[in-house]
Amino acid sequence: MVKNKAIILDRDGTLIEDKNYTYKIEDFELLPGVIEGLKLLRNYFLFFIVTNQSGIGRGYYTIQDFHNFNNHLLKILKKEKINILKTYFCPHLREDNCECRKPKIKFIEEIINEFNVDINNSWMIGDHPSDIQFGINAGCKTIFLITGHGDKHLDELEALGIKPTIICDNFIGATEEILKSF
Numbered sequence: 001m002v003k004n005k006a007i008i009l010d011r012d013g014t015l016i017e018d019k020n021y022t023y024k025i026e027d028f029e030l031l032p033g034v035i036e037g038l039k040l041l042r043n044y045f046l047f048f049i050v051t052n053q054s055g056i057g058r059g060y061y062t063i064q065d066f067h068n069f070n071n072h073l074l075k076i077l078k079k080e081k082i083n084i085l086k087t088y089f090c091p092h093l094r095e096d097n098c099e100c101r102k103p104k105i106k107f108i109e110e111i112i113n114e115f116n117v118d119i120n121n122s123w124m125i126g127d128h129p130s131d132i133q134f135g136i137n138a139g140c141k142t143i144f145l146i147t148g149h150g151d152k153h154l155d156e157l158e159a160l161g162i163k164p165t166i167i168c169d170n171f172i173g174a175t176e177e178i179l180k181s182f
């Protein structure tokens, strides 16, 4: 059976503006190039979101708030015929030491098994070092975006010695790099 290729997307700072624990619809703001980029990629890849949402664990918002906000995003993408197959979220705090918080790869393992994904030919896109470490841990290619918190984290990335496959300024740049790679 032919395996699927996937693009695993961080959410806040990658698809939408990261306003620090973003959960209010009024704060919803898509980042430039996201719709355009996903449209160019949708014939080749399955799309997933994997997002750390410690704001839930901190009590800043509820799981229901998270779903309401995330469904808003999914609905807007669906209108453009962009389908996110599944959203995986970790509600825990770092100190909870759970199994699902990026860079731990529980959610990628679920994606690989449930959707028959060829992880070595798949991509993780994110704006935080933990997104890149997550992708590396799982064996996929990685793109570090300097859109959301990315510029703040670029030094951190270097200090930690985490090496993304590619560093891009924005989502459309990431799209072009992915399309160039095959």
Ligand SMILES: [Mg+2]
Pocket: 010, 011, 012, 013, 014, 018, 126, 127, 128, 148, 149
């Ligand atoms: Mg992010």
Ligand SMILES: [Zn+2]
Pocket: 090, 091, 092, 098, 099, 100, 101
């Ligand atoms: Zn977790």
